[in-house]
Amino acid sequence: MHSIKPLANYFEVELGKYIFPTTPSNLYDPLSYFLQLGGKRIRPILTLMAAEMFGSKKESAIHASMAIELFHNFSLIHDDIMDKAPLRRGQETVHLKWNDDIAILSGDVLLIKAYQELAKQDRNHVPALLNLFNQTAVEVCEGQQLDMDFEGRDIVTIEEYIEMIRLKTSVLLGCALEFGAIISNASEEDSLLIYEFGQNLGIAFQIQDDILDLFGDPKKFGKQIGGDIISNKKTILLLKAIELAKDLKSDGLSMMMQVTDSEMKINTAKSLFTSLGVIDFAREQMTYYQQKALKALEKISVTSENKKILIDLSEYLFQREI
Amino acid sequence: MHSIKPLANYFEVELGKYIFPTTPSNLYDPLSYFLQLGGKRIRPILTLMAAEMFGSKKESAIHASMAIELFHNFSLIHDDIMDKAPLRRGQETVHLKWNDDIAILSGDVLLIKAYQELAKQDRNHVPALLNLFNQTAVEVCEGQQLDMDFEGRDIVTIEEYIEMIRLKTSVLLGCALEFGAIISNASEEDSLLIYEFGQNLGIAFQIQDDILDLFGDPKKFGKQIGGDIISNKKTILLLKAIELAKDLKSDGLSMMMQVTDSEMKINTAKSLFTSLGVIDFAREQMTYYQQKALKALEKISVTSENKKILIDLSEYLFQREI
Numbered sequence: 001m002h003s004i005k006p007l008a009n010y011f012e013v014e015l016g017k018y019i020f021p022t023t024p025s026n027l028y029d030p031l032s033y034f035l036q037l038g039g040k041r042i043r044p045i046l047t048l049m050a051a052e053m054f055g056s057k058k059e060s061a062i063h064a065s066m067a068i069e070l071f072h073n074f075s076l077i078h079d080d081i082m083d084k085a086p087l088r089r090g091q092e093t094v095h096l097k098w099n100d101d102i103a104i105l106s107g108d109v110l111l112i113k114a115y116q117e118l119a120k121q122d123r124n125h126v127p128a129l130l131n132l133f134n135q136t137a138v139e140v141c142e143g144q145q146l147d148m149d150f151e152g153r154d155i156v157t158i159e160e161y162i163e164m165i166r167l168k169t170s171v172l173l174g175c176a177l178e179f180g181a182i183i184s185n186a187s188e189e190d191s192l193l194i195y196e197f198g199q200n201l202g203i204a205f206q207i208q209d210d211i212l213d214l215f216g217d218p219k220k221f222g223k224q225i226g227g228d229i230i231s232n233k234k235t236i237l238l239l240k241a242i243e244l245a246k247d248l249k250s251d252g253l254s255m256m257m258q259v260t261d262s263e264m265k266i267n268t269a270k271s272l273f274t275s276l277g278v279i280d281f282a283r284e285q286m287t288y289y290q291q292k293a294l295k296a297l298e299k300i301s302v303t304s305e306n307k308k309i310l311i312d313l314s315e316y317l318f319q320r321e322i
Numbered sequence: 323m324h325s326i327k328p329l330a331n332y333f334e335v336e337l338g339k340y341i342f343p344t345t346p347s348n349l350y351d352p353l354s355y356f357l358q359l360g361g362k363r364i365r366p367i368l369t370l371m372a373a374e375m376f377g378s379k380k381e382s383a384i385h386a387s388m389a390i391e392l393f394h395n396f397s398l399i400h401d402d403i404m405d406k407a408p409l410r411r412g413q414e415t416v417h418l419k420w421n422d423d424i425a426i427l428s429g430d431v432l433l434i435k436a437y438q439e440l441a442k443q444d445r446n447h448v449p450a451l452l453n454l455f456n457q458t459a460v461e462v463c464e465g466q467q468l469d470m471d472f473e474g475r476d477i478v479t480i481e482e483y484i485e486m487i488r489l490k491t492s493v494l495l496g497c498a499l500e501f502g503a504i505i506s507n508a509s510e511e512d513s514l515l516i517y518e519f520g521q522n523l524g525i526a527f528q529i530q531d532d533i534l535d536l537f538g539d540p541k542k543f544g545k546q547i548g549g550d551i552i553s554n555k556k557t558i559l560l561l562k563a564i565e566l567a568k569d570l571k572s573d574g575l576s577m578m579m580q581v582t583d584s585e586m587k588i589n590t591a592k593s594l595f596t597s598l599g600v601i602d603f604a605r606e607q608m609t610y611y612q613q614k615a616l617k618a619l620e621k622i623s624v625t626s627e628n629k630k631i632l633i634d635l636s637e638y639l640f641q642r643e644i
Contacts, residue, residue, distance in 0.1 A: 027467040078430060082423040101404040101470060104426055108400060109463040111430065115437060116456045119449065126452065127445040134438045141431040145349040148423060 004313060007048045007058060011041050014062055015069065020113075030094045030106040031113075034073055037089045042317075043176045044069040049313065050180025050194055053306045063120040064129060064179040070114035071133075072172065075140055077107040082148065111137075121183065128182050136175035143168025150234050158285075161239050162203060170202025193296045197310065200293035205317055207286040210235035211279065214270060226266035232257050236285065237269075240278045248276075290318065326635060329370045329380060333363055336384055337391065342435075352416045352428040353435075356395055359411045364639075365498045366391040371635065372502025372516055375628045385442040386451060386501040392436035393455075394494065397462055399429040404470065433459075443505065450504050458497035465490025472556050483561050484525060484607075492524025515618045519632065522615035527639055529608040532557035533601065536592060548588035554579050558607065559591075562600045570598075612640065 002010075015035065020028040044065035051061035079085075080093040081103050087093060095103035118129055146164040150156045174195035181191040213228040214237065228235050245253040252272050259265040273279050294314065297307055324332075337357065342350040366387035373383035401407075402415040403425050409415060417425035440451055468486040472478045496517035503513040535550040536559065550557050567575040574594050581587040595601050616636065619629055 024464055024467040024471060026471060027464060078426055081426060100422070102467075104400055104403060105463055105467055105470075108430075108433065109460055111433060112456055112459040112463065115452065116460070119452045119456060123449040127441065127448050130437065130441045130448065130452065134434055134441060137434045138431055138438070141427055141434065142346055142349060145346040145424075145427055148427075149346060149348060 002048075002052065002058065003309060004045065004049075004316065007045050007052075008041060010058060011044050011048065011062075011065060011069075014066065015041070015044075018066060026098065026102055027106055027109060030077075030098050030102055031073075031110055033097070034077060034088075034094055034106075035069075037091050039089065041069060043072050043172060046173060046176040046198065046313075047179045049309050050177040051183050052180070053194075053302055053309065054181050054184030054186040054190070055302075056180070056184040060122075061180055061183045063117045064183060065176070067114045067117040067133065068172070068176045068179065070110055070117060071137065071140075074107050074110040074114060075144070077103055077110065079144060081107075082144070125182055129179060132175055132178055132182070136171050139167045139171045140169075143171075155242070156234055156239055158236065158239060158243070161234070161236055162285075165206040166199065166203055169206055170199045173202040174198035187301070190300050190302070193300045196296035197293045197300075200289045200296065201314060201317070204286050204289035204293060207236055207282055207289065208318060210237055211282050211286070213237075214266065214273065215279065226262065226269070229266055229269045230262050236282050237273055237278050240281050241273055241276050244276045244278065290314070324370075324374060324380065325631060326367065326371075326638065329367050329374075330363060332380060333366050333370060333384075333387060333391075336388065337363070337366075340388060348420065348424055349428055349431060352399075352420050352424055353395075353432055355419070356399060356410075356416055356428075357391075359413050361411065363391060365394050365494060368495060368498040368520065368635075369501045371631050372499040373505050374502070375516075375624055375631065376503050376506030376508040376512070377624075378502070378506040382444075383502055383505045385439045386505060387498070389436045389439040389455065390494070390498045390501065392432055392439060393459065393462075396429050396432040396436060397466070399425055399432065401466060403429075404466070447504055451501060454497055454500055454504070458493050461489045461493045462491075465493075477564070478556055478561055480558065480561055480565070480607075483556070483558055487528040488521065488525055491528055492521045495524040496520035509623070512622050512624075515622045518618035519615045519622075522611045522618065523636060523639070526608050526611035526615060529558055529604055529611065530640060532559055533604050533608070535559075536588070536595065537601065548584065548591070551588055551591045552584050558604050559595055559600050562603050563595055563598050566598045566600065612636070 018035075020031050022028065047061050047065035047068055048058045051064075052058055076088060077094050080088055081095045081100055085093050086096055093103075094106060098106075115130075115133075118133055119126060121129055143164055143166070146160075147168055150161075150164065175198070177198040178191050178195040181194050186194070210228065213235065214226060216225055218225050227233075228238075232238070241253050252268075256265065256268045256272055259268060294311070297310060300307065340357075342353050344350065369383050369387035369390055370380045374380055398410065399416050402410055403417045403422055407415050408418055415425075416428060420428075437452075437455075440455055441448060443451055465486055465488070468482075469490055472482075472486065497520070499520040500513050500517040503516050508516070532550065535557065536548060538547060540547050549555075550560075554560070563575050574590075578587065578590045578594055581590060616633070619632055622629065
């Protein structure tokens with residue numbers, strides 16, 4: 001069993017060995033560029049961790065973990081087009097550095113390359129890996145569509161929001177972990193439990209991200225504080241605030257959303273969200289999903305020692321200041 | 323062994339039973355719309371034909387044939403965005419009827435749905451089907467990128483052009499046929515030969531399409547005559563003409579390309595291409611690849627009777643007036 005750091009290093013070295021063809025350069029250069037922009041590589045590391053936890057060597061899961069990372073990057077390249085995002089990890093996005101057509105087609109081929117990696121796993125595991133991957137990939141697309149749909153809607157319930165983040169971001173964490181279980185021939189029950197762990201951890205993590213947008217430590221958060229608030233993004237905080245303000249017949253929120261000065265807007269949001277109890281609500285929700293994740297992990301039939309790496313990871317993910 | 327028509331009917335009925343989820347409607351409605359626009363469904367029918375030719379029932383290849391058709395439609399939806407095409411089969415394209423974002427994401431999910439169909443085949447065949455499908459899908463993307471790259475280039479050799487159409491359109495015909503061979507547990511040699519047949523037939527068909535653009539019977543061609551000429555599209559005719567005109571130091575071609583009146587442009591192209599011998603060249607190329615296809619078919623170790631359906635298909639494809 002390795003700890004997080006050595007697995008991260010191992011994956012980074014293997015990713016460095018993953019080379020795209022040289023031509024057509026307009027198809028593959030954007031992918032070499034995008035993959036070297038970095039990132040925490042949490043998803044592929046989850047696959048390696050789960051493989052080890054259920055008794056395999058990390059090497060036996062490398063192609064499945066690569067598939068997860070390639071898929072994740074495919075979804076980022078296409079999402080960046082749809083979101084008209086200028087930057088990714090502080091660098092120009094593919095659709096800006098090249099153009100939309102190249103970003104579409106490079107993204108397409110990256111998705112196929114993910115399947116190509118998956119097909120390199122032991123052929124006995126390929127059908128199960130493929131089924132889970134297909135289901136997950138469809139759900140990620142559905143989540144992205146819901147996210148876009150929500151932008152144009154006035155009311156989105158908390159339930160709908162949780163379902164959206166479950167699909168858009170959390171199922172891939174579940175899939176990454178279950179890949180490790182499948183490769184190690186874990187029981188069906190354990191496979192489902194590790195998926196459950198990943199999915200709920202993902203939901204908790206996304207809720208944390210919503211909270212950190214407003215209340216995070218700028219040094220630790222790594223993104224612009226208040227970005228969601230400035231753009232009136234429908235986070236769990238804003239959605240709950242809309243729900244509560246409606247019941248209270250309060251005008252404070254709709255006034256806040258129209259403020260154009262960023263600093264004033266952020267400060268107004270902070271005090272409004274705190275007085276409405278929105279922050280407490282979000283923290284409760286986060287803890288609820290975090291606990292749900294840990295309960296699923298507890299039930300898995302491997303030693304506590306083998307589970308430690310995932311508990312450590314869970315603590316690592318939630319150590320960001322709230 | 324069925325003939326073309328009953329297989330086409332069978333596939334159309336099965337496609338009619340293929341239902342997308344109802345939500346998110348912005349993700350799936352465009353797909354239901356696009357798939358019912360029609361088309362000759364030649365690719366999936368090839369899979370069914372090959373499966374029967376090598377001794378299986380058509381039903382055993384239905385999911386693989388569906389995968390081929392879904393993939394083909396995915397590539398059309400994304401190509402239409404890149405080509406800014408307003409119409410597909412006389413109806414509005416997805417990116418116009420909805421928008422670019424929806425066309426990107428619907429296309430993505432359709433590609434994944436193709437893999438989902440593939441995964442429904444007998445699990446013993448899934449690894450081989452998946453490998454061939456991955457390779458083919460990557461090549462189709464490479465072909466599309468080359469096609470876009472060629473638009474911005476002055477000189478494209480005939481060799482480069484043939485390689486582009488091989489990747490963009492012909493490998494998928496080879497893949498569709500080899501799927502049938504894999505499902506019927508045909509020998510590796512026969513699998514390669516049927517692929518060869520499909521690939522070369524595809525190249526011949528594309529060259530025929532270039533010729534028909536200018537010399538086809540408007541009633542039979544189904545597209546606007548001269549469309550390629552009007553938009554100065556780099557077809558095999560124009561590329562060969564550029565090559566020959568350069569050697570002859572003739573100005574006729576560059577003058578023709580600047581003509582804005584459609585009818586005059588088409589008539590000038592017709593006489594110029596004929597006098598340069600470009601049409602004869604293209605016909606020779608077409609016949610060369612058609613013969614190459616038939617030679618591969620000849621070598622396959624099944625009875626002549628079983629090959630008849632593919633010979634009939636080849637004749638059917640080339641019966642359009644030239």
